[in-house]
Amino acid sequence: MKELTIQTSSKTYPVIVGDDCLTTLADFIQNQLQPISRIWIITDKNVAPLYLENVKNQLEPYFSNILVTVVPGGEHAKTFSVFEQCHEDGLKANINRKSLILALGGGAVGDLAGFVAATYMRGIRFIGIPTTLLAHDSAVGGKVAINHKLGKNMIGAFHQPEAVFYDTKFLYSLPEKEWRSGFAEAIKHALIQDGSFYEWMLENVTRLDNINSDKLTYIITKGISIKATVVKQDERETGIREILNFGHTLGHSIENNLGYGKITHGEAVMIGMLFALKLSIEKCGLTFDLNRFETWVKQLGYELSISRCNIQIQKLIESMKKDKKTTGKEVTFVLLKQIGEPITMKFSEEELLHSLMNYFEQF
Amino acid sequence: MKELTIQTSSKTYPVIVGDDCLTTLADFIQNQLQPISRIWIITDKNVAPLYLENVKNQLEPYFSNILVTVVPGGEHAKTFSVFEQCHEDGLKANINRKSLILALGGGAVGDLAGFVAATYMRGIRFIGIPTTLLAHDSAVGGKVAINHKLGKNMIGAFHQPEAVFYDTKFLYSLPEKEWRSGFAEAIKHALIQDGSFYEWMLENVTRLDNINSDKLTYIITKGISIKATVVKQDERETGIREILNFGHTLGHSIENNLGYGKITHGEAVMIGMLFALKLSIEKCGLTFDLNRFETWVKQLGYELSISRCNIQIQKLIESMKKDKKTTGKEVTFVLLKQIGEPITMKFSEEELLHSLMNYFEQF
Numbered sequence: 001m002k003e004l005t006i007q008t009s010s011k012t013y014p015v016i017v018g019d020d021c022l023t024t025l026a027d028f029i030q031n032q033l034q035p036i037s038r039i040w041i042i043t044d045k046n047v048a049p050l051y052l053e054n055v056k057n058q059l060e061p062y063f064s065n066i067l068v069t070v071v072p073g074g075e076h077a078k079t080f081s082v083f084e085q086c087h088e089d090g091l092k093a094n095i096n097r098k099s100l101i102l103a104l105g106g107g108a109v110g111d112l113a114g115f116v117a118a119t120y121m122r123g124i125r126f127i128g129i130p131t132t133l134l135a136h137d138s139a140v141g142g143k144v145a146i147n148h149k150l151g152k153n154m155i156g157a158f159h160q161p162e163a164v165f166y167d168t169k170f171l172y173s174l175p176e177k178e179w180r181s182g183f184a185e186a187i188k189h190a191l192i193q194d195g196s197f198y199e200w201m202l203e204n205v206t207r208l209d210n211i212n213s214d215k216l217t218y219i220i221t222k223g224i225s226i227k228a229t230v231v232k233q234d235e236r237e238t239g240i241r242e243i244l245n246f247g248h249t250l251g252h253s254i255e256n257n258l259g260y261g262k263i264t265h266g267e268a269v270m271i272g273m274l275f276a277l278k279l280s281i282e283k284c285g286l287t288f289d290l291n292r293f294e295t296w297v298k299q300l301g302y303e304l305s306i307s308r309c310n311i312q313i314q315k316l317i318e319s320m321k322k323d324k325k326t327t328g329k330e331v332t333f334v335l336l337k338q339i340g341e342p343i344t345m346k347f348s349e350e351e352l353l354h355s356l357m358n359y360f361e362q363f
Numbered sequence: 364m365k366e367l368t369i370q371t372s373s374k375t376y377p378v379i380v381g382d383d384c385l386t387t388l389a390d391f392i393q394n395q396l397q398p399i400s401r402i403w404i405i406t407d408k409n410v411a412p413l414y415l416e417n418v419k420n421q422l423e424p425y426f427s428n429i430l431v432t433v434v435p436g437g438e439h440a441k442t443f444s445v446f447e448q449c450h451e452d453g454l455k456a457n458i459n460r461k462s463l464i465l466a467l468g469g470g471a472v473g474d475l476a477g478f479v480a481a482t483y484m485r486g487i488r489f490i491g492i493p494t495t496l497l498a499h500d501s502a503v504g505g506k507v508a509i510n511h512k513l514g515k516n517m518i519g520a521f522h523q524p525e526a527v528f529y530d531t532k533f534l535y536s537l538p539e540k541e542w543r544s545g546f547a548e549a550i551k552h553a554l555i556q557d558g559s560f561y562e563w564m565l566e567n568v569t570r571l572d573n574i575n576s577d578k579l580t581y582i583i584t585k586g587i588s589i590k591a592t593v594v595k596q597d598e599r600e601t602g603i604r605e606i607l608n609f610g611h612t613l614g615h616s617i618e619n620n621l622g623y624g625k626i627t628h629g630e631a632v633m634i635g636m637l638f639a640l641k642l643s644i645e646k647c648g649l650t651f652d653l654n655r656f657e658t659w660v661k662q663l664g665y666e667l668s669i670s671r672c673n674i675q676i677q678k679l680i681e682s683m684k685k686d687k688k689t690t691g692k693e694v695t696f697v698l699l700k701q702i703g704e705p706i707t708m709k710f711s712e713e714e715l716l717h718s719l720m721n722y723f724e725q726f
């Protein structure tokens with residue numbers, strides 16, 4: 001079991017990672033967060049049958065009358081109507097400002113439950129209990145949100161949790177697709193900040209169905225540490241934090257155009273990263289063995305072609321222009337001068353059209 | 364024209380008060396807030412015909428393509444569906460993180476537009492342009508919210524504006540009912556913090572249809588100063604800020620039970636203050652000339668009877684128990700030991716029932 005400390009300008013909190021670390025949750029709440037009027041678990045219909053009883057069993061000796069809200073799975077949790085329903089559940093159950101939300105699930109549940117926590121009675125406390133590898137990214141940093149049909153994560157806030165409990169045992173039952181989704185963010189963290197971590201992954205992770213507990217804890221803590229270093233410098237995404245967007249400008253646009261849930265977040269980001277790496281080589285002089293990268297990620301099972309998606313390039317560009325980080329007519333990409341050395345670069349619509357057409361022809 | 368400075372832990376900003384102070388708005392934005400990608404005015408259907416052109420005229424020489432969203436009047440602006448519609452308007456118009464919202468209207472528009480600003484792309488900047496006397500209270504302090512059918516202001520955030528421009532000329536066209544609504548909050552500020560301001564009001568304000576510009580600017584800046592002092596110490600309402608809730612525990616409950624819009628906020632708060640003053644005399648030994656107070660506020664046109672409302676006392680208590688400041692089975696009231704010296708006191712359901720029945724018999 002490993003403990004990291006996340007520091008932001010608004011809050012400092014622990015992230016606990018490891019097999020069975022959830023057994024320490026009740027103690028943490030008892031010792032660190034009292035008074036607690038009531039516990040409110042928000043989880044989704046996929047996670048509830050697997051882990052809800054486990055979590056409730058840990059807490060029921062100490063906390064009576066736990067409220068549970070079960071929301072739809074995946075991005076379907078992040079709608080206005082689910083958000084409203086959560087508030088209704090909370091109000092009906094007399095959840096108040098001294099109550100504590102537990103966000104039990106993947107990134108989508110974390111985003112939704114975190115946004116409910118950010119806005120319920122103008123903000124109550126929450127703890128993240130991620131159940132996917134992907135959530136190693138979203139569970140840290142305090143970005144919470146729901147989606148709008150015109151764009152992902154468009155309505156949200158910055159609201160830091162009181163703690164994150166990352167029980168790695170939860171991850172072993174994930175389907176391989178979910179491993180791929182999460183591992184893409186770990187690769188992103190390595191590429192933008194830590195070349196040696198990237199090399200380590202190339203050598204030590206050749207398939208995703210046999211990562212042992214030690215390797216997994218290492219990947220998660222390393223990824224979270226990198227993210228925490230960035231977030232510490234820029235909690236509210238006014239500057240350096242945007243480097244975390246590497247691969248996401250195109251990635252989000254693909255997710256948005258396919259319809260949420262048709263492709264996993266990490267798989268879309270992987271396509272976005274490959275595109276950003278190509279652009280980095282062409283525009284920023286990045287020295288990088290792209291062939292080795294492609295071979296490696298294909299071996300891990302990533303699908304790099306998006307022609308199958310039947311997405312019109314123009315539509316991709318339109319939704320990139322709606323990205324939260326876009327503030328003019330040009331679209332900002334995070335690129336790499338070197339591994340570990342990200343920069344941002346703006347592209348006009350024409351340049352993008354040209355580069356994307358080249359990309360599509362190849363994949 | 365007077366300028367106050369509001370300090371909170373998250374932001375420091377100016378409040379400009381006076382006849383025609385709006386003429387300085389465009390300069391302020393140009394000099395203090397650039398870069399601005401676009402201006403987005405959110406106003407309501409009652410305010411738009413009166414002041415929208417004026418505000419647009421000030422800005423159009425400097426900012427092209429101003430987006431305007433007109434929402435329903437009063438508390439009808441503070442619904443989930445209006446909130447969602449605002450986000451849709453913003454996204455369709457490519458409002459981005461460098462855009463600026465102007466909240467033009469009364470307290471309800473300020474609450475809604477502020478909450479849109481707090482959550483649009485995880486938070487963008489806004490300026491408050493209050494058009495009612497009541498908004499002297501809500502425009503300062505950063506509390507923004509929408510309503511839930513189970514309670515007022517239940518979904519919201521703390522999000523401070525970049526500035527507040529309080530053009531007192533806007534106020535002269537208000538109906539007397541709105542003057543009463545706003546003046547109740549000014550009386551509240553005096554009672555909780557400043558006995559001499561209260562005495563000044565008793566002597567200088569004997570009717571609400573003839574307050575001149577100097578008196579008005581004095582009342583507004585005094586009220587805002589008192590509020591700012593409290594907010595400075597406790598931005599997120601974890602302690603002393605709750606004294607601003609004087610008169611509001613019962614007041615909100617009356618609004619909630621009558622249905623929003625059936626009674627103005629300030630008129631409901633006045634009933635709540637009278638109740639709190641009676642409790643203060645009975646339970647905290649407050650020395651206060653309640654008869655003089657009653658005579659004065661009746662002369663100003665306040666309706667103090669709530670029997671006409673046909674509200675069941677039990678329902679009032681139920682919704683007080685749902686108040687955001689309530690964290691147990693008891694209901695917390697802000698009372699006064701002396702004028703300017705507030706304290707909080709908890710009451711059981713039985714005690715409340717008894718006190719409210721006494722109150723109802725009298726009024």
